Structures are given as C-alpha cells and as structure tokens.
Amino acid sequence: MKESFDNKIKPAWCNGCTNFGILTAVKKAFIKLDLPANKIVLVSGIGQAAKLPHYLNCNVFNGLHGRALPVATGIKAVNPQLTVVTTCGDGDFYGEGGNHFLHTIRRNTNITSLVHNNQVYALTKGQASPTTELGTKTRLQFDGVKEEPLNPLLLAITMNCSFVARGFAGNIEHLSDLIVEAINHKGFSLIDIIQPCITFGIRQVPYFKEKIYYLDKSYDPTDKYEAIKKAQEWEQKIPIGVLFKINKKNIFPEKEKNLIDENLFNKDVVEELINTFK
Numbered sequence: 001m002k003e004s005f006d007n008k009i010k011p012a013w014c015n016g017c018t019n020f021g022i023l024t025a026v027k028k029a030f031i032k033l034d035l036p037a038n039k040i041v042l043v044s045g046i047g048q049a050a051k052l053p054h055y056l057n058c059n060v061f062n063g064l065h066g067r068a069l070p071v072a073t074g075i076k077a078v079n080p081q082l083t084v085v086t087t088c089g090d091g092d093f094y095g096e097g098g099n100h101f102l103h104t105i106r107r108n109t110n111i112t113s114l115v116h117n118n119q120v121y122a123l124t125k126g127q128a129s130p131t132t133e134l135g136t137k138t139r140l141q142f143d144g145v146k147e148e149p150l151n152p153l154l155l156a157i158t159m160n161c162s163f164v165a166r167g168f169a170g171n172i173e174h175l176s177d178l179i180v181e182a183i184n185h186k187g188f189s190l191i192d193i194i195q196p197c198i199t200f201g202i203r204q205v206p207y208f209k210e211k212i213y214y215l216d217k218s219y220d221p222t223d224k225y226e227a228i229k230k231a232q233e234w235e236q237k238i239p240i241g242v243l244f245k246i247n248k249k250n251i252f253p254e255k256e257k258n259l260i261d262e263n264l265f266n267k268d269v270v271e272e273l274i275n276t277f278k
Contacts, residue, residue: 003037005030007057013048018169018195018205022116023052025172026087029179030058033083040083043072045097047123049089049116049195066096069104072111077253080110083183090117090192091129094152098130101152104188105161109252112182112189115152116169118197126200136202152192154231157224157244162187164227164244168212169195170205174240181242187251194238208238215241222246 005027013019030040037058044050046065053060059082063071068086076084086093093101093115104113120138121127127140130150137144156164163185167175175193182189194212196204219241221227227244249255 003031003035003057005037005056005058007055009055011055012051014199016198017048018118018198019048019052019116021169021172022049022087022114022175022193022195023055025167025169025175025179026052026085026114027056028172028176029183030056032176032180033183035083039081040085041072041075043068043075043084043086045088045092047089047092047121048197049087050092052087052116066092066098067100068093069097069100069109069111069113072113073104073107073109073252076109076111080253084111085183086111086113088113088115089122089129090115090119090131090152091121094130094150098150102155102159105156105159105190107252108162108187108248108250110187110254112179112185113191114179115190115192116195117152117192118195118201119149120197120200120202122197122200126197133202138202139200151231152190153243154228156190157227157231160224160246160248161190161244162246162248163189163242164231165189165191165242166238166240167191167193168208168240169193170209171240174214178242185245187248194240211236212238212240215239215243 040058042053043061044053045068068088072084072086119132121129126138128138128145132145133149135144165178167178221242230239230243
C-alpha cells in the first residue's frame with residue numbers, strides 16, 4: 001500500500017490559498033514516485049510557503065529565513081540516499097537566500113527546490129519581493145516598486161543550472177508531473193511555481209490562466225539559447241514546463257566521495273557517538 005502522506009495538522013493558510021494546490025501536487029508526486037515517507041526530507045525556511053512541510057507526513061526540517069539550501073545540502077551530504085526537497089517562497093529563496101541559490105547551482109547539489117512565487121512577502125502582509133514587477137504598488141511600496149525584478153529562471157539558465165522549470169499552482173496534475181521529473185533528475189532542480197496570493201497578491205489565478213501556455217514535445221529544453229528566450233517571456237505569454245535541462249557529470253555529493261561516510265547515517269553508530277557525550 002502506498003503512502004498517503006496525509007497528517008492531521010490543519011493548514012494555517014487562507015481559505016482558497018493556492019498553496020493548497022502545491023501541497024496536493026507534492027503529495028501526488030511522492031505517491032507517483034512510490035517514495036516511503038522515512039526516505040523523504042522536506043526543508044524550508046520562513047514564510048507561508050515554508051509552512052508546507054508541516055502538513056505532510058514525512059521528515060521535516062524548518063530552519064532560518066533564507067537558509068533552506070545549506071541545510072538541505074548538509075542533509076544530502078550526510079545521507080545521499082534521502083530524497084531532499086526544499087519548499088520556500090520567492091522572498092525566502094531569492095531574497096534572504098539568494099546567495100545560497102547561486103552557490104547551490106554551482107555545486108549542483110542533487111536536491112529539488114520548489115519556489116512558491118507570488119511576487120510578495122505574503123507572511124508579512126504584502127511587501128514587494130525580489131520578483132515583484134517594476135511599478136507595482138504594494139502596502140509598503142505605495143508609490144510603486146522602483147527596483148528591477150529578479151528573473152530567477154533566466155539567472156539559473158545562464159548559470160547552467162541542470163534543471164529549470166516553471167509550474168502553476170492552478171494545474172495540480174501538470175505540477176505534480178513536473179515535481180516527479182525534477183526529483184528523478186540527477187543534480188540541482190529548480191521549479192519556480194506561479195502561486196497567486198489571494199489576499200495580498202497583485203494578480204489572481206484568472207489573469208495567469210489567460211497568459212500561460214504549456215511547452216510541448218516540440219520544444220527542446222537542452223537548447224540554452226531558446227531556453228533564455230523562454231525565460232524572458234512574461235508580459236504577453238508565460239511558458240510553463242521544463243525550460244532547460246542538461247546532464248552534468250559533477251553532482252554533489254557524489255563527486256565528493258571522500259566526504260561520504262555511511263556511518264554518519266547508521267542509527268547505531270550515531271547513538272553510540274551521542275552516548276559518548278553523556
């Protein structure tokens with residue numbers, strides 16, 4: 001019998017929040033992969049998106065704001081057999097965690113990162129985030145955002161991130177399939193998920209449903225130059241799917257064989273080590 005990953009914790013999100021769609025997509029992806037709950041670790045920082053691991057029955061590490069990636073990297077280094085997934089908001093991941101984002105791409109850690117991108121800091125009442133569009137008025141930037149927005153997908157592609165995709169919280173089946181593909185990919189996988197905030201967001205689900213289109217089999221995700229073009233499409237049409245995917249030989253932690261010690265995740269060995277400090 002497959003895991004359901006359900007627990008009895010009631011989500012603290014607003015009724016109708018699109019984070020529910022991502023939560024369902026993650027559950028469906030884990031079920032499709034037939035992963036046992038004890039072999040999965042969800043890592044998050046701070047924010048509405050970072051609450052998602054609380055609502056799944058599996059291993060969870062909820063850490064500091066913007067620090068999900070170094071924790072996830074450490075977990076993967078100590079126990080490469082685990083499936084490690086980070087779930088963060090655009091502020092948490094690209095703002096506070098932006099430096100870790102860059103170096104995780106460089107390191108090519110074999111983890112998957114899901115970024116709930118609603119273009120605001122939703123936990124703290126709707127201030128502009130790194131991805132908020134120029135000129136957007138928020139509760140804090142009442143005369144409009146004056147800083148150029150970060151394009152995380154374009155940045156990731158130019159840095160040769162091994163798997164770069166965009167999902168949509170409004171299409172659960174498609175998103176769950178993307179997550180499955182990302183987890184099966186060897187190397188660092190990024191899925192930036194359009195997740196409109198129904199309370200503080202500037203644009204809602206119908207706006208995006210009119211603009212998004214799905215990349216089909218005719219699109220070649222190994223073509224870097226075409227991927228760069230797709231990553232810059234936003235105002236008129238928004239592509240959804242795998243924008244860029246390459247196979248890279250150097251994958252962390254596999255490339256650092258000298259750092260991998262199976263005793264580090266042997267329960268008896270760990271307990272014996274802990275007992276030496278008592």
